[in-house]
Amino acid sequence: MTSVMPANDLDARLDHLIQPDRVHGSLYTDPALFAEELRKIWATTWVFVGHESEVPEPNDYVRKKLATQDVIMTRDRDGEVHLLFNRCAHRGLQLCGDAKGNSSSFRCPYHGWTYRNTGELLGFPYSKGYGGKDRLAGLRMESVPRVASYQGFVFGSLAAEGPTLEEHLGAAAGEIDRLVGLSPQGKVRLDAGWLAHRTQANWKLLLENETDGYHPQFVHGSIFSVTGSPIGALYSDASTAVTRVLGNGHTENDLRPEFRRAGEPMRWFGTPAERLPRYVAAMREAYGEDAQRRLVEGAPHVMIFPNLFIAEIQVFNIQPVAVGECVQYSTAVQFEGGEEINRRMLSQSIGSVGPAGMLLADDTEMYERNQRGAELLSPEWLDLRRGVGREEVDANGFTVGAATDETGMRGFWRHYKSMMGVS
Ligand code: FES
Numbered sequence: 001m002t003s004v005m006p007a008n009d010l011d012a013r014l015d016h017l018i019q020p021d022r023v024h025g026s027l028y029t030d031p032a033l034f035a036e037e038l039r040k041i042w043a044t045t046w047v048f049v050g051h052e053s054e055v056p057e058p059n060d061y062v063r064k065k066l067a068t069q070d071v072i073m074t075r076d077r078d079g080e081v082h083l084l085f086n087r088c089a090h091r092g093l094q095l096c097g098d099a100k101g102n103s104s105s106f107r108c109p110y111h112g113w114t115y116r117n118t119g120e121l122l123g124f125p126y127s128k129g130y131g132g133k134d135r136l137a138g139l140r141m142e143s144v145p146r147v148a149s150y151q152g153f154v155f156g157s158l159a160a161e162g163p164t165l166e167e168h169l170g171a172a173a174g175e176i177d178r179l180v181g182l183s184p185q186g187k188v189r190l191d192a193g194w195l196a197h198r199t200q201a202n203w204k205l206l207l208e209n210e211t212d213g214y215h216p217q218f219v220h221g222s223i224f225s226v227t228g229s230p231i232g233a234l235y236s237d238a239s240t241a242v243t244r245v246l247g248n249g250h251t252e253n254d255l256r257p258e259f260r261r262a263g264e265p266m267r268w269f270g271t272p273a274e275r276l277p278r279y280v281a282a283m284r285e286a287y288g289e290d291a292q293r294r295l296v297e298g299a300p301h302v303m304i305f306p307n308l309f310i311a312e313i314q315v316f317n318i319q320p321v322a323v324g325e326c327v328q329y330s331t332a333v334q335f336e337g338g339e340e341i342n343r344r345m346l347s348q349s350i351g352s353v354g355p356a357g358m359l360l361a362d363d364t365e366m367y368e369r370n371q372r373g374a375e376l377l378s379p380e381w382l383d384l385r386r387g388v389g390r391e392e393v394d395a396n397g398f399t400v401g402a403a404t405d406e407t408g409m410r411g412f413w414r415h416y417k418s419m420m421g422v423s
Contacts, residue, residue, distance in 0.1 A: 024382075051190035082147065112125045151177065194331045195353065242402065243408050262296075
């Protein structure tokens with residue numbers, strides 16, 4: 001077997017390891033590369049953390065992850081949302097041990113330092129030992145350098161400078177709008193609770209899979225046949241659905257061409273519109289003539305780089321842990337004003353991505369076997385050629401492939417390479 005590591009120079013290595021139609025297995029297994037990814041990607045770009053609806057009331061808080069960082073999302077008494085590192089400024093203790101709650105302050109259990117839920121140090125015991133109260137001015141729970149939200153989706157950036165959230169989202173913002181546009185009140189909530197799926201696989205394998213239209217017929221054949229779902233047929237050679245690269249590492253499976261062809265409201269949801277009379281009526285009342293289009297086209301299937309996956313009725317939040325480990329958090333989308341469909345979205349989510357669900361368990365089996373295979377020495381490469389010869393550029397300038405093509409993966413790797421500093 002030939003060596004593929006020409007030098008210690010990371011740029012040269014990556015240039016060799018990431019090629020337009022294949023990538024090297026070590027990209028998923030090299031701990032040194034994972035450390036570089038944390039520095040060059042996860043510490044610079046916008047990372048999805050949670051949703052404003054998880055802290056609806058003043059002083060609500062919830063523990064979250066931002067890459068490997070333990071953070072607390074708080075809502076202060078004035079309604080502003082903050083992301084604070086969960087670390088005491090005294091000797092670095094993890095401050096908050098609860099998953100969520102409501103409090104205007106956090107008190108460190110070690111020596112009693114207390115902080116407001118905006119991060120400001122409120123007090124500490126026995127101040128004479130420090131020569132007075134003012135001597136610790138400037139110490140606080142540190143905030144994530146940049147926090148911004150879009151349609152209630154909260155993102156954090158560990159970099160003080162860089163593109164704005166809206167610049168980062170680019171065309172993917174329209175996909176979030178599409179989801180929100182299925183709420184009769186134009187608002188979604190992600191407050192149904194999150195399931196955490198610890199996965200023994202590199203985070204990039206999950207990102208690649210989320211808009212891989214080649215696998216569903218095989219990996220998810222059992223759930224499609226048990227439920228009689230028409231979704232599997234959307235991912236076939238005969239499908240008019242497309243895979244699209246939206247730029248900035250974002251990719252989607254756009255299933256709308258198939259749903260438009262069928263022209264049936266709620267086909268995307270797999271439940272006839274007659275079974276959702278109150279939801280459909282509320283949509284028609286809210287959006288008039290445009291309601292039909294929304295109900296026919298349905299929700300997006302989009303992977304927003306690097307960690308927010310919207311899979312129609314579920315949202316996934318992928319956070320890396322180590323080179324061969326990540327956690328995928330999932331929750332059911334809830335539409336404001338859509339109680340009738342919300343119950344179904346919750347039960348469908350439990351059935352597909354819950355602890356005994358039939359969908360994510362199959363994907364996870366593939367992620368973990370993919371990781372174990374990538375750890376083997378030969379053959380060294382993962383192939384990405386599917387659909388290379390039939391890609392097109394659409395009217396908006398985005399690269400588009402067929403439903404089962406690896407167009408999304410190639411788009412992901414182009415962005416990955418640029419973020420890692422390789423031109
Ligand atoms: Fe928190 Fe000492 S480590 S008060």
